[in-house]
Amino acid sequence: xxxxxxxxxxxxxxxxxxxxxxxxxxxxxxxxxxxxxxxxxxxxxxxxxxxxxxxxxxxxxxxxxxxxxxxxxxxxxxxxxxxxxxxxxxxxxxxxxxxxxxxxxxxxxxxxxxxxxxxxxxxxxxxxxxxxxxxxxxxxxxxxxxxxxxxxxxxxxxxxxxxxxxxxxxxxxxxxxxxxxxxxxxxxxxxxxxxxxxxxxxxxxxxxxxxxxxxxxxxxxxxxxxxxxxxxxxxxxxxxxxxxxxxxxxxxxxxxxxxxxxxxxxxxxxxxxxxxxxxxxxxxxxxxxxxxxxxxxxxxxxxxxxxxxxxxxxxxxxxxxxxxxxxxxxxxxxxxxxxxxxxxxxxxxxxxxxxxxxxxxxxxxxxxxxxxxxxxxxxxxxxxxxxxxxxxxxxxxxxxxxxxxxxxxxxxxxxxxxxxxxxxxxxxxxxxxxxxxxxxxxxxxxxxxxxxxxxxxxxxxxxxxxxxxxxxxxxxxxxxxxxxxxxxxxxxxxxxxxxxxxxxxxxxxxxxxxxxxxxxxxxxxxxxxxxxxxxxxxxxxxxxxxxxxxxxxxxxxxxxxxxxxxxxxxxxxxxxxxxxxxxxxxxxxxxxxxxxxxxxxxxxxxxxxxxxxxxxxxxxxxxxxxxxxxxxxxxxxxxxxxxxxxxxxxxxxxxxxxxxxxxxxxxxxxxxxxxxxxxxxxxxxxxxxxxxxxxxxxxxxxxxxxxxxxxxxxxxxxxxxxxxxxxxxxxxxxxxxxx
Numbered sequence: 001x002x003x004x005x006x007x008x009x010x011x012x013x014x015x016x017x018x019x020x021x022x023x024x025x026x027x028x029x030x031x032x033x034x035x036x037x038x039x040x041x042x043x044x045x046x047x048x049x050x051x052x053x054x055x056x057x058x059x060x061x062x063x064x065x066x067x068x069x070x071x072x073x074x075x076x077x078x079x080x081x082x083x084x085x086x087x088x089x090x091x092x093x094x095x096x097x098x099x100x101x102x103x104x105x106x107x108x109x110x111x112x113x114x115x116x117x118x119x120x121x122x123x124x125x126x127x128x129x130x131x132x133x134x135x136x137x138x139x140x141x142x143x144x145x146x147x148x149x150x151x152x153x154x155x156x157x158x159x160x161x162x163x164x165x166x167x168x169x170x171x172x173x174x175x176x177x178x179x180x181x182x183x184x185x186x187x188x189x190x191x192x193x194x195x196x197x198x199x200x201x202x203x204x205x206x207x208x209x210x211x212x213x214x215x216x217x218x219x220x221x222x223x224x225x226x227x228x229x230x231x232x233x234x235x236x237x238x239x240x241x242x243x244x245x246x247x248x249x250x251x252x253x254x255x256x257x258x259x260x261x262x263x264x265x266x267x268x269x270x271x272x273x274x275x276x277x278x279x280x281x282x283x284x285x286x287x288x289x290x291x292x293x294x295x296x297x298x299x300x301x302x303x304x305x306x307x308x309x310x311x312x313x314x315x316x317x318x319x320x321x322x323x324x325x326x327x328x329x330x331x332x333x334x335x336x337x338x339x340x341x342x343x344x345x346x347x348x349x350x351x352x353x354x355x356x357x358x359x360x361x362x363x364x365x366x367x368x369x370x371x372x373x374x375x376x377x378x379x380x381x382x383x384x385x386x387x388x389x390x391x392x393x394x395x396x397x398x399x400x401x402x403x404x405x406x407x408x409x410x411x412x413x414x415x416x417x418x419x420x421x422x423x424x425x426x427x428x429x430x431x432x433x434x435x436x437x438x439x440x441x442x443x444x445x446x447x448x449x450x451x452x453x454x455x456x457x458x459x460x461x462x463x464x465x466x467x468x469x470x471x472x473x474x475x476x477x478x479x480x481x482x483x484x485x486x487x488x489x490x491x492x493x494x495x496x497x498x499x500x501x502x503x504x505x506x507x508x509x510x511x512x513x514x515x516x517x518x519x520x521x522x523x524x525x526x527x528x529x530x531x532x533x534x535x536x537x538x539x540x541x542x543x544x545x546x547x548x549x550x551x552x553x554x555x556x557x558x559x560x561x562x563x564x565x566x567x568x569x570x571x572x573x574x575x576x577x578x579x580x581x582x583x584x585x586x587x588x589x590x591x592x593x594x595x596x597x598x599x600x601x602x603x604x605x606x607x608x609x610x611x612x613x614x615x616x617x618x619x620x621x622x623x624x625x626x627x628x629x630x631x632x633x634x635x636x637x638x639x640x641x642x643x644x645x646x647x648x649x650x651x652x653x654x655x656x657x658x659x660x661x662x663x664x665x666x667x668x669x670x671x672x673x674x675x676x677x678x679x680x681x682x683x684x685x686x687x688x689x690x691x692x693x694x695x696x697x698x699x700x701x702x703x704x705x706x707x708x709x710x711x712x713x714x715x716x717x718x719x720x721x722x723x724x725x726x727x728x729x730x731x732x733x734x735x736x737x738x739x
Contacts (some may be wrong), residue, residue: 015246041365056096056146056182064098064181069168078104078166078178079122084159084185087115091156094149096185097139104166111159120161127163129599130154138172175648196258198224200284219703228287228318230254230262237280237294244331245271254282254290264292272296300359306330311353311367318371318404319344325361327355337365346404369585373434377402377463384442391479392419393444400430400438410430410440418444421509448509459517460501467492468519475505475513483507496521528567535576535640547571562623577601579635583647587621589650589722589733595619597646599633607634621650626695626722650696664732665725671737674714679696679726683707685725691736694720715739 067078084090095107112120120126136150162185168178202219234255240246248270254262263700264280272278275298282290304327314320321344325337337353345351352369355527377400387393393416398410410428418424423445431437454476462470475483486505494498499519506512534540540547543555550573557565579599587593597617599606608617609632617631632645664681678689683704689711691700703709704725713721718738727730 029247041522048275053094053151053184053186054147054149054278056149056184057144059182063139064100064179065166066098066100066102066493067166067178068181069102069176069178072170072175072731075168075170075175078180080164080166080180081119081122082162082183082185083119084162087158087160089156089158090162090185092151092186094151094186095136096146096149096183097136097180098179098181099139099141099146100177102174102177102179103138103172104136104173104180105137105169105181106167107152107359108133108165108167109154110163111157112161112163113159115160118142122163127159129164130157131677149184153514160677195591196226198222199226199258200224219655226284226288228257229257229288230259230282230284230290232282232290232292239295240272241297241299242272242276243300243302244298245273246298247271249278249294252280252292252294254292256282256284256288257287259284263602272297272298293403298359298362300331300357302330302357303353303361303363304332304335304357306355306363306365311365313368313370314345315370317371317373318374318702319346320370321345322351322369325353325367327364327365329355329357329361331359332357339370345371347371351726363481371434373404373432373436374540375403376436377405377408377430377432379438379440381440384440386443386445388445388447390448390646390725391404391446391449392417393446394418395442395444398428398440398442400440402430402432402436404434405432418446419448421448427584448479448507448511449506450478451482451511451513452480452507454505454513454515459515461518463520463522467494467520468521469493470501470517470519473503473515473517475515477505477507477511479509480507493519493521496523528565529566529570530568531576533572533639535574537576540571542569542571543567549573574637574639576637576640577642579633579642579644581631581644584647584649585618585619586649586651587624589621589626591620592620593650594621595648597631597633597648598637601635605636605638608632619648622696624648624650625692626650626694626720637681665734667723667734667736670734671739673739674712674715674716676711676723676736677708678711678723679708680725681707683709685729686725686732688726690724690726692724694722696722709735 009151014213018706049516050455065078065080068078069075091112093109095104097103109130111130112124112128114120114126131152131154134150134152137148139149140147164180166178168175169187201223232252234252235702237252240249251264251266253264256262261283262282264282266280268278276296278294278296280292280294282292283571306325306327307324311325314322316601316725327335327337335355335357337355339351339353341349341351348370351369353365353367354362355364356362359640379400381398384398387395400408400410402408408429408430412426412428412481413425414424418426423443426442426444428442430440448602454473454475456473459473462468472487473485477483481710482623483505485505486500486501489499489501493501497520499521501517501519504512505515532542534547538548542553543557544554545553547553547569550571553569553571555567555569557567579601581597581599585595587595595618597619599615602615604615606615607632608614610617616643617633619629619631627650628643629650631647631648632643634643636642664682665678665686667676667678669676680686683706686704687701688704689702689709691711691713692698699716699721700711700713702709716738721736721738723734723736725734
């Protein structure tokens with residue numbers, strides 16, 4: 001019996017027996033349907049057809065239950081006892097033939113009232129017949145499938161155990177064996193009422209028998225659903241109020257149509273320390289979940305209470321590190337005080353201690369601290385040593401020890417290092433920062449007795465022509481370092497012959513040394529020539545002469561070394577040239593006139609006022625804008641230079657009205673204070689209004705949208721402006737004066 005349609009699952013053959021002249025063909029029978037080959041005696045069916053009442057599928061067509069008939073004249077019976085695992089309502093079965101060495105021609109079935117797990121044996125007296133021996137039929141084999149089973153319907157019965165009697169009378173041939181491939185048992189009566197215990201899938205069989213005994217069995221699945229939510233026993237849960245924390249309350253309950261009383265569950269962690277909401281969940285186990293909220297209100301209104309009503313005043317000479325006071329809070333327990341006063345305290349103050357319980361409640365407490373330091377620092381050396389040197393002394397800073405400040409470095413108003421010759425008394429002051437100080441003096445004596453040493457032991461004689469200004473020699477001093485020699489001699493020396501210059505080195509500390517140097521001056525006369533070129537009309541300064549014409553000229557000079565010289569100059573005069581840019585020119589702005597300015601002389605160097613360097617310059621009205629624009633050019637051939645300037649005037653050449661005709665576009669008022677109207681009967685011929693200043697810079701644009709346009713130029717500087725009404729095929733230009 002394989003996979004009968006019962007809610008409890010599979011059935012199992014628990015006994016295979018024989019009666020009369022029949023023997024069990026295979027003594028070592030097993031009933032484990034998980035094996036890959038089904039042994040003889042197994043009544044399992046492969047999964048592909050396991051729930052079908054009309055077909056059976058098995059890889060091995062010889063698998064099944066087999067009994068050998070020992071007496072063909074009086075054949076016996078094959079017996080199977082089947083455990084359905086649970087008491088079940090059954091009403092039909094399908095019996096499938098084995099196509100091997102024998103058949104089952106007839107089958108009978110019995111039920112047993114025993115419902116315990118201890119199965120009755122086949123020879124137990126309590127078996128009750130379900131139906132008498134009934135013909136099975138030949139069945140049909142198609143490959144691994146068997147069709148056309150015997151479908152037997154019997155009175156519905158509730159039982160756990162079923163016993164099968166199988167018989168072979170030889171009417172189907174193969175009379176030596178009783179063979180049975182599979183028995184499938186199906187559940188019973190039609191049910192129209194279901195309860196909560198039936199929630200889920202329920203397998204049912206519909207058995208139909210016609211008036212000639214033909215039976216048809218159809219399986220179906222009835223799914224019972226619980227769609228009703230549990231109902232909370234209390235429509236609203238009472239708020240929980242506590243000062244510090246709330247323990248877990250008694251869980252509320254709900255009532256469910258199937259589950260009955262359901263106790264609420266929650267994910268909230270207890271105890272609850274802050275105001276929050278507990279969400280209780282009622283789950284009936286059938287997918288229906290109800291939630292209910294319960295408010296938890298934690299309100300701590302009590303401030304911490306100081307453990308010591310009055311804190312002890314604290315005194316010390318240097319500093320105080322107070323013990324942190326505490327307070328006791330109804331919720332937080334022991335609370336340590338906090339303060340903004342820096343600790344340890346090094347000056348007299350009042351400490352304010354604050355106790356915070358973490359729930360918004362605070363209390364404060366004050367504590368007096370008095371710091372009084374009346375002890376002066378003590379110098380680490382009773383007497384400071386005198387210090388001496390030739391040049392300078394940078395003394396080691398002395399120290400003192402203070403009862404509060406510890407090691408104190410001395411300070412002084414004396415500039416260090418000490419370099420002044422003689423004796424200087426340094427006064428060192430030791431201050432502890434608390435108003436206590438002492439002073440200590442130290443003598444420093446500077447006495448320089450070493451002369452400077454010349455850097456050159458013997459200065460060389462200096463022989464020059466005409467005049468001499470010797471370079472000052474140097475000496476090195478132990479204190480002053482490099483010293484430049486000084487002399488009373490007057491430079492330059494021009495007296496012919498030998499002059500003895502006495503150099504003196506003074507270190508500033510009363511030590512001097514002198515050194516002599518011979519300076520020998522001799523006179524020479526020089527004759528030199530020179531040449532120069534000027535442009536015609538220019539002058540050339542040559543000594544005392546101002547020259548304008550070509551020729552050779554002679555002039556006496558004093559040479560760089562102070563001697564007499566005679567210079568002969570050859571002067572050439574270049575005839576020069578004149579650049580002419582022509583007359584001033586006027587360009588029309590609305591027609592984008594262009595003029596080319598030409599310096600007129602080739603192969604020279606040009607520099608225009610706009611820093612361009614070509615021979616010609618193009619001036620465009622559209623780029624220049626309305627106004628007067630001066631252009632100048634400087635032309636040079638390397639010696640002579642010529643400069644000229646011309647003015648290019650850009651203006652509006654068309655007038656507002658042409659003859660006596662009305663203008664295409666009207667502009668008014670003109671002059672204007674800022675608001676201007678522009679109108680035309682054919683304004684659609686134009687697309688944009690552009691306003692430019694006197695130099696052509698665009699300062700306002702507006703798209704044309706109607707036959708009357710208003711533009712507001714308020715705020716612009718007074719003066720002349722150009723209005724262009726621009727069209728696709730033509731443009732109109734007007735002068736506008738703002739006042």
